[in-house]
Amino acid sequence: MGLLDIFRRQPPSAQVAKERLRIIVAQERGARGGPDYLPLLRRELLEVIRKYVNVDPEAVVINLERDQGQEVLELTVALPEKIQAAKSTAAKAATPKP
């Protein structure tokens, strides 16, 4: 590094590359090996859930586990913290007033 470089130093891009790769590789590994319909299933489930609760795209996790010829599809939905409030408003709105 020369004397002048001190004044134009930028954040190291290699670190950024590594972080981005770590995330995308982990995500792609998770989806690997499962049937091809899993990503679509995940998207449609997310749409359905979002009709009722406003969840994050990352909040829906689908896991397919194989265990001696038996497959278990596990679905985890992390609900946002204010769900209680949202639910009650939704319930109130849905109840027809006498």
Add this chain to the structure above:
Amino acid sequence: MTEIIVVTSGKGGVGKTTTSASIACGLARRGKRVAVIDFDIGLRNLDLIMGCERRVVYDFVNVINGECTLKQALIKDKRLESLFVLAASQTRDKDALSAEGVERVLEELRADGFDYVLCDSPAGIEKGAHLAMYFADRAIVVVNPEVSSVRDSDRILGLLASKTRHAEGGNGRVQEHLLLTRYSPKRVAAGEMMGVDDVKEILGLDVVGVIPESTDVLSASNAGTPVILNETSDVSRAYQDAVARLLGETVPLRFIEEPKRGFFARLFGGG
């Protein structure tokens, strides 16, 4: 016993053919009997890198179709006694390769007493790449320290773990090795390029070699002489180390650190 090694990467242009040629030469120089096969049907290139393009009479697909014998199609290297090249066909027929045909050729090489068969995979994840890896015992995954190359090679690792004979048969798995090419210690030191440990950590593989970025690679392919034969080059030394590691020897990694520079060079930059 014959060991089948696939040289693969997913992404194109990272150095698969350069690596196949140099590793094949390196193993042959260690006294092994080696055949190197170009699986890139339609885009033959290994013959150019090996410098035997004018001696190709029959190719891989001719052998598979029974239009010639394997012996007729194997091109004996002019520099190394125990090295043979099987060129890719230039047909545009994508289905020219069949699993049965490839298996038959590999079995014949096995029966012929070859120690190593190197399969130079085409880029991508299509049929050629699939068949190049399908029968492999080991895989050399060639990676540039760059995002798209790393991501593609992880994809290839997924295929190696599921779409190979070993994986499908449930008898063990393909032994995978990471080979980093176009490595620039200077840029790694400056934080502009991912280092060996970064890539190793992301992919979770053991490193069989780190090949420094060098103009010697282009010179070698211009001349049709595999770069490992250019004794004065660091690239040659790095490939020789990789060959030693493939043979089970423990060799420390070289050329991964920037050479030390003097005070004035550092003060005024450049170089």
